Amino acid sequence: MKKKIRASLQAFGGFLTAMVIPNMGAFIAWGFITALFIDTGWIPNKNFAELVGPISKFVLPLLLGHTGGKLVHGDRGGVIGALATAGMIVGSDIPMFLGAMIMGPLSAWILKKFDKFIDGKIPAGFEMVVNNFSLGIIGCILTLLSYQMVRPIVVGANDLISAAVQTIVRTGYLPLLPILNEPAKVLFLNNVIDQGIYYPLGMQEALEHGKSMFFMLASNPGPGLGLLLAFSLFGRKSAKETAPGAIIIHFLGGIHEIYFPYVLMKPITILGMIGGAMSGIVTFQFFDAGLVAGPSPGSIFAYLALTPKGKFLGVIAGVAVAAIVSFLINSLFLKMGKETEEEDDDFMEQQKASQAMKQEGKDLFKAVMTDKTAGEGTAGNEERTQISFIAFACDAGLGSSAMGANAFRKRLEKEGITKEVKNFAIEKVPQNADIIVTHESLFDRAVKANPGKRIITIKNFMRDFNLDMLLDEIKAIEIKEK
Structure with a gap:
């Protein structure tokens, strides 16, 4: 039951990500x-500063509404999503990011039905008459309902959330948020937190103050670096x-998923992550630091690029303090573990398991593993004799899956094997994919989104026993065909 709930939350976060990420360039441009150009900006310009309000009030919500609608029902869903979002925007004093993320997909779902x-x-x-007029009539009704009924509800909810957050800020409890943030992140619920809660609030605050903490x-790269x-x-x-290679991918590349397996392998290190994140927030508060837009990906380069004038010291200090505190706490845990634990870590366990399974014979390379606990799930027991298309899948299809697909493609090329290896969001894997590779925490969600597909689960996108097995299987098939 808990896994189903987690999978549903992950799917929800993935949908929010799929709605926000394609438009992230527009948000960064606005940032x-x-x-x-605002009064406190690097090069204040009264004329250019006039762009800030209209883009945040009209352009960005309409983009979100269109993208959310298109995800649900293609181009027709995108059109009605933007149209219904317009009803939320008109008459509102706040940027309707939250309203767009609700009304865009909802209106598209109604049209789809x-x-x-x-x-x-x-x-x-x-056909053309019915299609055009149905969209027009339904769109008209939904836009009117959005303006008259849904908009006041969203404004009230937004005011309630904003008041609750401001209360947290005033009472000094903001540094306690990592107690929820950090465990949720390593369970691949980071997009629910960022795209669903913090980014909409941040965009509203940035519009008023030119920055937002x-x-x-949840995106500070400091704790992961530590x-x-x-x-x-x-x-x-x-x-x-x-770990050294993972540092480059995490801190410079902004792919935070790379450190999740390390925390899952040694769960006590989550305390170090929480401590680092807390100290980072306290430091940001002390320096009144903030960014002008959401850093996606969460790279140090993105942080520096989106830092407003006069706030570099606070941003850099918050990242550095978080990294130092995380490093000190986690170093203590790791050194204590060395003294009290004799067993190898998961990486070594996977290598031992790999050697043991290889001794069972070459036929294992051609078989479809059906045992979920062995690291793979599949809806069928048929034996595959050809693998042409391998899909690496993660929450948004941009971070860890892109890294994993690129690394596995290079391993195949070293063996002189050419296969189609691409990365996707879990819900966007093409039907013609022969195998889906995803993190074990996303298995239930992958099965739900891709019924009947062969799914290989891994713990580390860069170096994993099941990836070694998949490579051996492909090599065995290639030898057999020759």
């Missing part, structure tokens, strides 16, 4: 305009070997 109801019932030659509550530095110095065997 740059804000940072450069109508289209399904009339499918096959339209007389020949009347909400963008930094964790990986601790593993680089005090980790064991494979974990220690892979």
Whole structure:
């Protein structure tokens, strides 16, 4: 039951991400305009500063509404999503980011249901008339309802959330948020937190004050840097070997998912992550730091690029303090673990399991593993004799899956094997994919989104026993075909 709930939350976060990420460039452009041209910006310009309000009030919500609608029902869903979002915008004093993320998908879902109801019932030659007028009539009704009924509800909810957050800020409890943030992140619920809560609040605050700390509550790369530095110095065997490379991917590349397996492997390190994140927030508060837009990905380069004038010291200090505190706490845990634990870490366990399973014979490479606990799920027991298309899937299809697909493609190329290896969001994996590779925490969600597909689960996108097995299986098939 808990896994189903987590999978549903992950799917919800993935949908929010799919709605926000394609438009992130527009949000960053708006952030740059804000940072450069408002009165307190780098090069204040009264004329250019006039762009800030209209873009945040009209353009960005309409983009969100269109994208959310398109995710649900294609181009028709995008059109009605933007139209219904317009009803939320007009007459509102606040940027309707939250309203757009609700009304865009909802209106597209209603139109989708109508289209399904009339499918096959339209007389020949009347398809265009029915399609255009149905969208127009339904869109008109939803826009009016959005303006008259939904908008006041969203405004009230927004005011309630804002008041609650301001209360947290005033009472000094903001540094306690990592107690919820950090465990949720390593369970791949980070997008629910960022795209669903902090980014909408941050965009509203940035419009008023030119910056917001909400963008930094869950995206600070400092705690992850401290964790990986601790593993680089005090980790064991494979974990220690892979941590330095993970630092580059995490801190410079902004792909935070790379450190999640390290926390899952050594759960007590979540306390170090919480401590680092708390100290980072306290430091940000002390310096009154903030960013002008959401840093996506959460790279140090993105942080610096979105830092407003006069706030670099606070931003850098918050990241550095978070990294130091995380490093010190996690180093203590790792050194204590060395003294009290004799067993190898998960990386070594996977290597041992790999050697044991290889001894079972070459036929294992061609078999479809059906045992979920062995790291793979599948809806069928048929034996595959050909693998042409391998899909790496993660929450948004941009971070860890892109990294994993690129690394596995290079491993195949070294063996002289050419296969189609691409990365996708879990809900967007093409039907013609032969195998889906995803993190074990996303297994239930992957099965739900891709029924009947062969799914291989892994713990580390860069170096994993099941990836080794998949490579061996492909090599065996190639040898057999030759």
